[in-house]
Amino acid sequence: MTSQQKELVDELNKFKVVISKLKSTLNELDREKESWFGKKEVLSKKIKESIQKIKDNKSKRDSLTSEVKDLKQKRDALNKDVKPKLEGLDKLKKEKSDLAKSLGVKESPSRIRQVIEKLEFTIETEPISFEKEKEIMKKIKGLRKIQEGSEAIQDIGKELRENSDEARKLRKDANETHREIQEKAQQSQVLHEEILKLSAEIDKMKAEERVAFEKFSEFKKQFNEVNSELKEKLKQMGDVREKLDKIDSERREKKKQDQESFLKSKEEEVNEKIRKREKLTTEDLLVFQKFGKS
Numbered sequence: 001m002t003s004q005q006k007e008l009v010d011e012l013n014k015f016k017v018v019i020s021k022l023k024s025t026l027n028e029l030d031r032e033k034e035s036w037f038g039k040k041e042v043l044s045k046k047i048k049e050s051i052q053k054i055k056d057n058k059s060k061r062d063s064l065t066s067e068v069k070d071l072k073q074k075r076d077a078l079n080k081d082v083k084p085k086l087e088g089l090d091k092l093k094k095e096k097s098d099l100a101k102s103l104g105v106k107e108s109p110s111r112i113r114q115v116i117e118k119l120e121f122t123i124e125t126e127p128i129s130f131e132k133e134k135e136i137m138k139k140i141k142g143l144r145k146i147q148e149g150s151e152a153i154q155d156i157g158k159e160l161r162e163n164s165d166e167a168r169k170l171r172k173d174a175n176e177t178h179r180e181i182q183e184k185a186q187q188s189q190v191l192h193e194e195i196l197k198l199s200a201e202i203d204k205m206k207a208e209e210r211v212a213f214e215k216f217s218e219f220k221k222q223f224n225e226v227n228s229e230l231k232e233k234l235k236q237m238g239d240v241r242e243k244l245d246k247i248d249s250e251r252r253e254k255k256k257q258d259q260e261s262f263l264k265s266k267e268e269e270v271n272e273k274i275r276k277r278e279k280l281t282t283e284d285l286l287v288f289q290k291f292g293k294s
Helices: 003-103 109-125 130-275 282-290
Strands: none
Touching (some): 003 130, 109 130
């Protein structure tokens, strides 16, 4: 091996060591780069999912808000209808009380009717004096008046009950509507709080995503730099290999030429011996065979 070849081989071995280190560094940088890219992709996916969830929650919340608005209008309308009903009840109660007091009604219309029928039966079936009959007739007349008042009181009572039932139903509907409002308002509040929570989580994830992308970009830059250096070293090592291959090729070519020159001279010697009819050696025979003249 010539000194030039030795220098080239040493240089080639140095390149191998450097390239091995560069490949190891490149693999480590690639792992880091891909790891941070993977983290960034996971965060990006979570952010998209959270944004979609916020959109869905906002849609549900807005729908609930609209429902609450409509229910409030319904509740207010019911409460508005209840008020005059309650005022009407107070008026009817007072009217019934005043009428009962003015007429002195203490018995029900059916009871008064029984008394009237009993008095009428007495007039029709018993022998009584004219004066007594007049007295009974006067009493019957008074009872009839009380009966009419009692029936009027009953009519007021019936109206009072009907209005009371209507007022009670209106109030029940209003209360049920109010409970529905509270339930939907609570659901809306829960969605609103979840939106705020998701928004805070998105801000945090976006910050982490930025860091992950910065790390990915940083390692990608280093990866590209080392990769470029590796390519350059591989190219330089390839140049050294070419020089060694060229020297080796030239050496083999020279050896071949020297061998052919030697064989050529031996061929001439053999031919000369043949002309002189001298004895051929084993080496002479091998040379003769080499040139296909045996």
